Amino acid sequence: MPRSGAFDEIWGASGSREGRAEFQHLADWIRDTDTAEFDRRQAAAEAAFRQLGITFAVYGQEEAAERIIPFDIVPRVFTAPEWEQLSTGLVQRVEAINAFLDDLYGAQRILKDGIVPAELVLANPQFRPLLMGARPPHGIYAHICGIDLVRTGPTDFFVLEDNARTPSGVSYMLENREAMLRLCPELFQVYDVLPVDTYPDRLRETLQSVSPRSDHPVCVLLTPGHFNSAFYEHSFLADSMGIELVEAADLEVDDDIVWMRTIDGRVRVDVVYRRIDDDYLDPLFFRPDSMLGVPGLLAAYLAGNVTLVNAPGTGIADDKAIYSYMPEIVRYYSGGDAKLPNVETYRCREPQALQYTLDNLDQLVVKLVDGSGGYGMLVGPTASRAEIEAFRAALIAEPHRYIAQPTLALSTVPTLVKDGIAPRHVDFRPFCLSGADGVSIVPGGLTRVALKEGSLVVNSSQGGGTKDSLILAPARQTIDPDGMHQTLGTMSQTMGRGMKPMQSMGRR
């Protein structure tokens, strides 16, 4: 069962299967559609994903090297006022993240003013001293942020995590929508859903806007290669933006300028959307054993001849120990309270918080400050005694590496499971783009769902799935109730973009 009292986003808190006022049609659609039909559509979507190659690797599971992330056919829906609430909060948050980074690599006012403890930043490996004083164009460091949100009630949203390095998952937002348009067109006749397919254009515009040169900037997407778990997304985004997908060997740095090798000679590169972690970006400046990086790339960056997206050194802004200070950080730079609150967080580096955490391990979620992907995480209420004791020992040994949070009653969304439709817990990752012209957020995001009954861990590496996330247009939300019962295939708004086969991707 979902956690008692969990708010269901479609059915409400009542426990009944009547829709919330806004979602009556959706509740009816869920009730009236045959489970076998849902199964058929979901299987069709997953078959398409497998054919496209939307796979990911699960670390530590060699035999299942590549899997698709399960797709759930029942969408999640946000009303226009809900999205308005979210997006204004997101803009405020990512503006603060960029102001914070600009400050940390510059004057460090926030440390001098004692808002964030200096040692928490300065001694943190994610803060890159080498980059001190290097300011990217427009002072924007985190051009792409994925902000993970959770919900506990009709208007109760919380930021669970900020992802300011190389957040992934946006390809699922786009592919899930394509699948839904194709397989459940009747929903889009009833609900006026804002489109997400402008994302690649907006991303390309963002990249171009931060180029150091204004004339026809050349942007590329740098991937670690096809062994990377997110390679599909890399090739997909490069392809949909119409920019080159390159590996390190395709780039060279000469005289502090980045060049791309092509059959027509070398082409100067202005913006590198890199999907390689800082450590592996440049063996000359960072990890000397890295084979993925481009020697000299950091020199070109420091010289101001190339923009790296995201800038190196942004990891300090999404560190979980820093996260607990985000309300203060937002207030410091925006002058107002954070519109999107944090989840209450205990910093185990503080003795009192550590004691509280140790005393309540079976109630709390404990996380490594530098962990991700659901690894290094304890969910107290569902953990075994042995798991709890292992975390207790680890917490006592290295308390500064952990934070703890109350176990939230995450909202649920009806989800297709073995025995029909049942509520499952979800989170939400919208993608926020920061360019020269401000922050732009495509109306959508990645909804992750914990498919295991009662589970609160939505990470794909831990058995999570995804859903389409529909944002309704303001004012005219429903069009024609009778449209609900139209049959499949009467709509023509399918597959507008068209995928090119993999081998046509722009490698030279």
Next chain:
Amino acid sequence: MRLNILHRTSYAYSQPQARLMQLLRMTPSSHIGQHVVDWRIDIDRDARLRYRRDGFGNETAMLYVEGPVDRITLTVAGEVLTEDTAGIVQAANEPLPPLVYLRATPLTEHDDAIATFARDVAGSGADGGSPLDRAHALNRAIGQQMRFDTGTMNVERSAAAAFGAGHGVCQDMAHVFIAGARVLGLPARYVSGHLFRRDGASDQPAAHAWAEAHVDGIGWIGFDPANAICPDDAYVRVAVGLDYREAAPVSGARTGGGVETLDVGVRVGLSQSQSQG
């Protein structure tokens, strides 16, 4: 002292290289007790050099060479006026707060042996020893604990590995000092530079390396555990970093395979004007 420095670094490759790229941290900056009168970098072939200051405040140069190239020699020469400041570094370019230098790196991470050693030799601090006294105690003890190897070393070795081996070159001893000082809660950093040998050994097979610790109320203070002293006017500071990797005179990348042979010669002498006067 008026010191004359000639630092020659030669690379030979077993097969021609298509391209070379090197990050050079070979140029000292001026601060109290160290005035750079003259400094130049010469490359024995066509090359482009791009100069900038890095986040640590170091004067760096990126060197780009188009191949084919089978050997290259970098010659760094200059003159520096020094004064004895008892190791205290003042008015240097310091973009970073000292707290940055409390973090461990792979080369300077302490193990239990270093932590125990540092606490044993320096005392707990509760027994009256000031941070400065403790840093001095650590500096003296490393030379007693570890045998000083006079040769050169081309491999990177961690502080823990060197301390466990019981001997090392100046680079190793600097790493051990840094690891130990951080255990004691003192920000500490690696310094690469040059040393004028009063014993007349003006020709040396490598540049020198030592450490600096930050003591509240005083600032950065140099400690040379290989010689168990604080740097005086025989020392020229060139670059600093969290460890060797960030302060090394040369970090290189090359395209062309094969094997690289490195030859380094350093000559630190008194300037003519002074030795004659």
